[in-house]
Amino acid sequence: MRTFSLTSDSAADLNWTLSPAGPLPAEWTDRIPATTSATVPGEVHTDLLAAGLIPEPFDGDNESLLQWIGRTDWSYRLTFDWQPGAERRHDLVADGLDTFATIVLNGTEVGRTANQHRGYRFDVTSLLREGSNELVINFAAPSVVAEQAEEQLGARPVSYTHPYNAVRKMASSFGWDWGPDLAGAGIWKPIRIESWDTVRLATVRPLAGVGEGSTGLLTAEVDLDWLTGSGNPVTVAVEIAGQTVERSVEPGTPHVTIEAEIADAQLWWPRGYGDQPLYPTTVRLRAGDHDLDRWDGRVGFRNITLSTKPDRQGTEFVLSVNDQPIYIKGYNWIPDDAFLTRLNSDSYRTSIMEAYDSGANLLRIWGGGIYESSYFYTVCDELGILVWQDFLFACAAYSEDEPLWSEVEAEAREAITRLSSHASLAVWNGNNENIWGYADWGWRPHLAGRSWGNGYYRDLLPQLVAELDPRTPYSPGSPFSYDDYLHPNDARHGSMHIWDVWNSVDYTTYRSHRPRYVSEFGFQGPPAWSTLTSVVHDQPLDPYGRQMLVHQKAGDGNLKLERGLGDHLPKWRTEPEIAIDDWHWLTQLNQARALRFGIEHFRSLAPLNTGTCVWQLNDNWPVISWAAVDYAGIRKPLWYALKAAYADRLLTVQPRDDDHGKSPTLIAHNDTAESWSATLVISRRSTTVDSTALAEQRIELNVGPRSSATIALADELITPSDPAAEYVQVRSESGDAPAYWYFVEDPQLQLTAPAIAYTASVERVDGGFRVTVAAQALVKDLALFPDRLDPAARVDSCLITLQAGESHTFTVTGAEGVDPQQLITAPVLRSVNDVITATVSA
Structure with missing residues (x-):
């Protein structure tokens, strides 16, 4: 196999160009030249931006200014020199074209594409010339094509403005309730010419599992693509763990299966459950001693199952x-x-490490995005992060008619084949919310009996997974209750999405749910101050400013941000002007509080509840959203709250029924392989300067591996003399994170003003600063925001609660030219104390 790369970073001197291939809006006609230098892989937006022809798409309201790009045809062009070799076959291979492309080589049309989610291979043997060649790829305007496809297939329910459900292009490129509408075009993955002879490896699926004991079982499924007239046998060899297993293959044989056993294989485990050994694996295709083709990768030996058996509580969800x-x-x-x-x-x-560092063990690739880059799965293999992979259907009804059906089958075959080797791949999931949508969102009258995607989720996709990746479980959808006669989003059965919180009710409603597994739930908060103000330039800044709302895509999003403020936290001042600093701090804190509240409740239900999957880890641009880490890579307070809630050993106080009604009760959840033994000191204390314990209880905690314990608290601990001025702390002498219980919400809590409650000092150290806060009274949810002084600055901790006599040191890195005193004053250093006492003073 000989490869001639056509990407911009290849050794060849390649000069791709980009040109509009249709009329431009009048105001852009003189601004966009006939030809612009292009980068491949690349996209129209990024090429125009690199040439200085358009403004930054994420800034201000440039998103709407640039809508014309998605309604314009574009052309990529390359002239390249090519020299033939001894090979008889030459293929043009495009790993990813976005999306509606016509490929022309030396004036002859090679083929057309209509699917961003698959690759394409074209035989160009008769079209290539020795020396100079010209390749042109014309892209039709995606927004226009989607509208035309909808007319052809018939309009079906869809969640947003564009009919993304009528085409196989990344749904979220047309905009979502957290993302911009910047649908474009481009050669978004590598493109090349592959020259070969006799036979090539068409696909390789090395499926690794575990047999008796710890025997590793590798089943390598290999598809071969032969040239007509190839008359000699070839050898397919699999090399793994120091052994080679070979098969002689007769000409024309389309498929070969090779099995290998690895005695005493080291098993692959998720994060927190063991190590992640990966075995280098090579598949060679040989004629004599000559390699015709080869595949290289790594496999991990593990078995994964998903149990959705009925039980007395409903239907379990156990991975x-x-x-x-x-x-x-x-x-x-x-x-x-x-x-x-x-x-x-x-x-x-970097982004996957954000999940890992917060204690996560699973990432769900959502169905409105893409089948991710191989980098993604490789990192997850190495870190032990399980991957739940949605097929790419989200929040809409999809036609099952041609040409969509064949495109879906082709993309699914390619995706399953490409990803099946990865140890981290844990679940294939049919769709996001579409079965729920059909059952509960009023779709059926609009569909009037037409197809809506069920044939994909219940027939095509499970058949393909069973054929190509039988070692990985398949689920028809998320949420799903695993029975045709149950509501698909029933908390008692299977997986659940919880969106009443955020959309309509207070986050305390989480406690009314007893889900088996929560695969989506979340609450919004703004990004870091520096991230927000890098793109929002309203003067003065206002939650309802014009550019602010461009960067808030959820319906009534900034109004929903306020849910819980007033009850759980005070609301910011609006007179004589909006206290925008307090808006930012309180809405970020409210987001963190909501998710930690929910997760600690769900974990307290284990083993009935088997886990949670927060919406969402990351952002795709600077935006107010549900993300834990913003687009600039800055961790929101939410991230720190999730790290605490995802700790392997969790102490949490939850209300439980007893003779008095509902009483605060201690739950200890041990998600480790070791028994958890610790002495707990539980005390009721004053919120004020006096740190003397008003009541105290010592408990010897013993919790078995992967299990929970429920511990009643003494009456004197949970019966305050003054609910507004007292709280309960649960502290482990073995160093586990403490738990707290408050008898009233923060607006009623008697907290001491920062000037009295704590002292703060700062010292310069190599690489940054140390900020130490020493408490003289209860200090609740201390947070430091150094990015307000330098967007590159980062802090190692957040949401720290201290009782009198305790201290905490924040480590700040990346800060350049910062006035140290600003690190210990508002709005950089914040706590609940400053907003509570400011409200009281006002």
Whole structure:
């Protein structure tokens, strides 16, 4: 196999160009030249931006200014020199074209494409010339094509403005309730010419599992593509763990299966359950001693099952690895940039590490995005992050008619084949919310009996998974209750999405749910101050400012941000002007409080509840959203709250029924393989300067591996003399994170003003600063926001609660030219104390 790369970073001197291939809006006619230098892989938006022809799409309201790009045809053109070799076959291979492309080589049409989610291979043997060649790829306007496809297939229910459900292009490129409408076009993955002879490896699926004991079983499924007239046998060889297993293959044989056993294989485990050994694996295609083709990768030996058996409480949802049930601590993952070609191996690793560092063990790749880059799955393999992979259907009804059906089958075959080797791949999921939508969102009258996607989710996709990746479980949808006669979003059965919280009710409603597994739930908060103000320039800044609302895509989103403020936290001042600093701090804190409240409740239900998957880990542009980490890579307070809630050993105080009604009760959830033994000191204390314990109880905690314990608290601990001025702390002498219980909400809590409650000092150290806060009274949810002084600055901790006599040191890195005193004053250093006491003073 000989490869001639046509990407911009290849050794060849390649000069791609980009040109509009249709009329431009009048105001852009003189601003966009006939030809612009292009980068491949790349996208129209990024090429125009690199040439200085358009403003930054994420800034201000430039999103609407640039809508014309998605309604314009574009053409990529390349002239290249090529020299033939001895090979008889030459293929033009495009790993990813976005989306509606016509490929022309040396004046002859090679083929057309209509699916961003698959690759294409064209035989161009008769079209290539020795020396100079011209390749032109014309892209039709995606927004226009989607509208035309909807007319052809018939309009079906869809959640947003564009009919993304009529085409196979990344749904969220047309905009979502957290993302911009910047649908464009481009050669978004590598493109090349592959020259070969006799036979090539068409596909390789090395499926690794576990047999008796710890025997590793590798079943390598290999598809071959032969040239007509190839008359000699070839050898297919699999190399793994120091052994080689070979098969002689007769000409024309389309498929070969090779099995290998690895005695005493080291098993692959998710994060927190064991190690992640990966075995380098090579598949060679040989004629004599000559390699015709080869595949290289790594496999991990593990068995994964998903149990959805009925039980007395409903239908369980238990994901097990190597027969060990896994308590899921996960995030939903969206595409990490609105412009996919900006992503690379480093950016993927950085973002996935955000999940890992917070204690997560699963990422769900959501169905409105893409089948991710191989970088993504490789990093998850290495870190032990399980991958729940949606097929790409989200929040809409989909036609099952041609040409859509064949495109879906082709993309699913390719995706399953490409991803099946990864140890981290844990679940294939048919769709996001579409079965729920059909059952409960009023779709059926509009559909009038027409197809809506059920044939994909219940027939085509499970058949393809069973054929191509039988070792990985399949679920028809999320949410799903695993029975045709149950509501698909029933808390008692299977997986559940909880969106009444955020959309309509207070986050305390989480406690009314007893879900088996929550695969989506979340609450919004703004990004870091520096991230927000880098793109929002309203003067003065206002939650309802014009540019602010451009960067808030959820319906009534900034109004919903206020839900819970007034009850759980005070609301910011609006007179004589809006206290925008307090708006930012309180809405970020409210987001963190909501999700921690929910997760600690759900974990307290274990083993009835088997995990949670927060919406969402990441952002694809600077935006007010549900993300834990913003587009600039700055962790919101939510991230720190989730790290606490996802701790392997969790102490939480929850209301439980007893003779007095509902009383605060201690729950200890141990998600480790070791028994948890610790002495707990539980005390009722004053919120004021006096730190003397008003009541105290010592308990010897003993919790078995992967289990929970419920501990009643003494009456004197949970019976305050003054509810507004007292709280309960649960402290472990073994160093586990403490738990707190408050008898009233923060607006009624008697907290001491910062000037009295704590002292703060700062010292310069190599690489940054240390900020130490020492408490003289209860200090609740201390947070430090150094990005307000330098967007590159980061802090190691957040949401720290201190009682009198305790202290905490924040470590700040990346801050350049910062006045140290600003690090210990508002709005950089914040706590609940300052907003509560300011409200009282006002």
